[in-house]
Amino acid sequence: MVTGLVGRDLISINDFTNEEVECLFHLADEMRLALRQGKQLELCRGRDMATLFYEPSTRTRGSFERAMHKLGGNVVSFAEAKTTSSAAKGETIADTVRVLEHYADIIVIRHPWAGAAQVAADYARVPVINAGDGSHEHPTQTLCDLYTLRKEKGRIKGLTVVLWGDLKHGRTVHSLVYALVRFGAQPLCCTEPDLYPPEALVERLRTDYDHVLKKIEPRDLSSLIGRGDTDALYIAPFRPFQLRLPDLGLSVPIGDTTGWSKAKKVDAVYVTRLQRERMRTMDNGQAKYLALNDGFWEEIKRKKRTLIMHPLPRVDELPYQIDTYPRSVYFEQAANGVPIRMALTALLLGAREMEVSKTRKGTLLYEKAENRCKAAFGVECSNQSCVSRQESERRYIVSAFNILKREPLVVSCIYCDSEAYPQYFASSEWHQGTLENKRYYPAHSFMKARIRAENLVLFGSEEEAQRRGFHPSKHVAQGA
Amino acid sequence: MVTGLVGRDLISINDFTNEEVECLFHLADEMRLALRQGKQLELCRGRDMATLFYEPSTRTRGSFERAMHKLGGNVVSFAEAKTTSSAAKGETIADTVRVLEHYADIIVIRHPWAGAAQVAADYARVPVINAGDGSHEHPTQTLCDLYTLRKEKGRIKGLTVVLWGDLKHGRTVHSLVYALVRFGAQPLCCTEPDLYPPEALVERLRTDYDHVLKKIEPRDLSSLIGRGDTDALYIAPFRPFQLRLPDLGLSVPIGDTTGWSKAKKVDAVYVTRLQRERMRTMDNGQAKYLALNDGFWEEIKRKKRTLIMHPLPRVDELPYQIDTYPRSVYFEQAANGVPIRMALTALLLGAREMEVSKTRKGTLLYEKAENRCKAAFGVECSNQSCVSRQESERRYIVSAFNILKREPLVVSCIYCDSEAYPQYFASSEWHQGTLENKRYYPAHSFMKARIRAENLVLFGSEEEAQRRGFHPSKHVAQGA
């Protein structure tokens, strides 16, 4: 019944149960007190943290290194780790972490490819913390957001949090929305209709928590704030630093994988897309922020109730005049990165233990293990930035998927959670040794309802199916 | 009466009084002894130093990190911090340091923009040390220079120091000249007429210390050395690594702000300027160093009295054959960086206290607070590399100026000390509530003599004045 987080990885916020997150916050409180008292801890004396950053970072790397120092440990810093897509010029993620596990007791990785942290965790024998893998996950950011809310408001449960800005692109915002519901808060999505969270997230909240995600019109925000109904206003960057490229329908050259240059590139293209295709719902990209004009900020200040939150770095969506408002807590969010990361590091390294229930069933959101398909041939993740689609990593990574939806058949990549659409499927146990019974079916066939995930074999094409010795079922012939 | 340096910033060498510098040197002696004895101190145990370097550095960053380690503290190193001029791609200096103040107990910053360290100090709640802000100031270099002189010669007062090379461009040389006079040494400027220190510095030395800056001809240097009248020869780099662009009359693209590429660029242009406009005084850039030929160095060696100093890195102005001369102390200057920076860090962090007079009046060189103008509208610092002129920083930085001279009206930027030339002015207190009495005057008007700095409002144009509700005085009409 009693276990800790020792030896575990943190790739997604959903890797931890609510109870584990609460324990982590409890320890973070303790760390925060130690920081205030100027105490130097010795919990991680003689331990090394490797910070492996393939993208530039001030905030995240800085707070991890500070955290490790305050725990009495050391840091081996790779602030400018480079990544290349070609086999000849670099080393695969798997090889890099299998070397680094001998040089550090814990690895913190930031990488432009979605799913890269999962690959690192699969291959390293030491704990791996995801410090941002493309636009996939950035769980310690979400932990800081939740912890700040809890610290400022005394609780998370029951809070009303308005999320403002681009809620469609960037999965870190999705993680936050999901986590808020998970911890019993009420997120209100306030943005233009074309920037609302994607239907998949809305659907998932309904399924998992019976929660209907509420939306409000930007023009109603002032009155909402005015009524004192809002505990916090979370400003999502309009142009998130880390974009998920496929969401934008962009095709970027594979060689161009460093986050920085990617971000630059995308910025430019993004604006173009807005101008061309979104013209009907707004005049230009800035239009969406018009509701947050000077008058709005003055009203916020007068009410003195609503927290203003932002993940930073900010661009233009958050004016400097609001910095002095006492409930602007975005720098506190950044400050809380240190105690949160101290607590996390101490727990994963086993330097501190905590009692948590062993069972993770029911609390863990994606019960991935139960939905894992047996095998997939020629099925590709739809995310071009996914680690499973990089030439260099394909030398050892095997694509694998969880069932997301059976009708129509949609699966999700185990590395980056993006969708994939198999064209054909089969069961691995129906043929009972008779080769003639090895049949494959088209994706739309109702037969898939009869196959358990653990027996489901997916194919991207008939050729892939036939190469593995499967024969077309009559459904295939009918479909043709 | 008793206070320390705890919590203070070091942006300019002039931020410290002579007494404070002396105390610092005293503590540096102690640190030097500890280093020699191989002692590991624990004064800064549990403290972190952030080294935030937007430009490459071996010497300065290396000695700060070594210093912090020997004090028992840790370093969070941002060796390759990048800066961008566009809002979309980066974070402002103010935001960066307001985050970093939670990740470190002291911030050391190097930045290509003049005034950037002042902005950092304005926004960070922890001490900030300027490790070079463009070509503005590099105070710890000046401290090393003075400390080396004092250590090698037993004192600074009364020493005769010849400064050789380009004394016109590069404010670090100006800081040194000023500091030498301040500490009672006699600087002798030895260079071509067009590379003498600027008139403003000469004027300031006369005003502040009644000191007439002496110049000597390069051809007289040998005989001066020969007579044994020289305590030290300070070689200023001919092509300083960090150039102040406006001095060269260059217009660089705003996007090109990294020091490294800037330096490269400027090198090329600089040579061009020399060839075109300085042709009359010398054949080419190298000509100025002809006086320091092999014969000269032989004579120096024979005399065994004159220290040879250089801030490093050297280029061609300092031949390798002089390295073995026992009074070549440029590597000692670099070595002294460690005890100086240990002492400085310990004092600013309050890890060591010292008794210094509270009063800073009269000793501090620029009594800026007394000369600060009330407000300025549309007045721009003349230095294109000034932090106040960068698009990204203008979102929060308000230009502000001190009066430098009243006739003609010249003000200096509070960030980078460069000149600015307001076109119009007004008093903030003359109108006594009557809008009709809010009058503005042209810069040449004698009326400015009647306004105290703290009431002086400056305008860059009539439009700016009128937008703030001021009306033209008759002087304006007369001037028109």
Place this chain on the structure above:
Amino acid sequence: MVTGLVGRDLISINDFTNEEVECLFHLADEMRLALRQGKQLELCRGRDMATLFYEPSTRTRGSFERAMHKLGGNVVSFAEAKTTSSAAKGETIADTVRVLEHYADIIVIRHPWAGAAQVAADYARVPVINAGDGSHEHPTQTLCDLYTLRKEKGRIKGLTVVLWGDLKHGRTVHSLVYALVRFGAQPLCCTEPDLYPPEALVERLRTDYDHVLKKIEPRDLSSLIGRGDTDALYIAPFRPFQLRLPDLGLSVPIGDTTGWSKAKKVDAVYVTRLQRERMRTMDNGQAKYLALNDGFWEEIKRKKRTLIMHPLPRVDELPYQIDTYPRSVYFEQAANGVPIRMALTALLLGAREMEVSKTRKGTLLYEKAENRCKAAFGVECSNQSCVSRQESERRYIVSAFNILKREPLVVSCIYCDSEAYPQYFASSEWHQGTLENKRYYPAHSFMKARIRAENLVLFGSEEEAQRRGFHPSKHVAQGA
């Protein structure tokens, strides 16, 4: 009779005697145990290591920094030190290390120029460790290779080690071959005829150890493995990360000196060369690895005897399916980097002492001191990447050579060991004060046999000889 390694440098594996290497391994065993037990040592408390990396590195820098941390010391890290070839933009190696010796107690340097580590050692007063100087030497890699062999097999003496891949280019492989013979192992070279080790290495092994280097045909490898005659198979990268440019007959622009871009460049050209000139011996670059097909790996696995070694990073020559084979020890090689570098650092810093014989004669391989020529004028090292040929370093570096062979006259560069071919020579002692007797001789003259190395003066041309006051001997006239 008793001394340690304190204060020594490690530039080449041949700087240490066999006895010293054995002592180092002994201490590494101790360090390895401490690592396993999670012990934090305090041997280097208060000491700083500077890691000065002019080329990117994960493995080498990471393991050095981990090693220093586990010894209780600190690191000042220059992970992205840049190098430039022009005097105006950089600092020479000599100047850099003479500054850094004040900021660190030991310097670890990686540099793209062959011989750069030797220059650093010549100028720094603290120990210097070569972490790779171009394609010249990488001695700590060789130490890890030997240590892994010894640990896995219990000894080095008498082992049979097959070296597979490109054994011609890349001196690190040459170092390994030489070291294997030195420690009594039997290297077998298994590759295409045009990728065998160079004749100079073969010759040297014969001279120094009376060892005839054996070669085997790739097609015979399977049967050799099958007979159980092989203790280890060492896979040398086909396209080594660090190439020695002159071996490829390439002319790279001098400005392009960073290893990364160089490697990229060379990769491309290399392939071209293969296609054009090596077409007769193989179809393309990959052909050479065909022998190591899936069947081969299956057989290796079945035998369970042969270690599989590789210096990493791998490209395509080592398939991922062999990773799970229990005798694949390439990640162990990387892991052993930590105890080896801990032992090395502790010994060079004098934090641990060991008793070794004082005499180095006979054990040290290149008795360079005995073969050092008195002087050389206008003689240039043949290696374009040699530190002695870089414009910036020529301001202080004096080319110098050891005699490699007298007939024909070939000398080797003291920095990078590459060949040079003087055109003329003279003796510094024959003229006995009479200017007329100062004669120079053509390189082919038998007279050189009569001159001891320490008196031998070399010239690149007649002009150089005459400028130094030498007159043509009659041999010169005859030769003309």
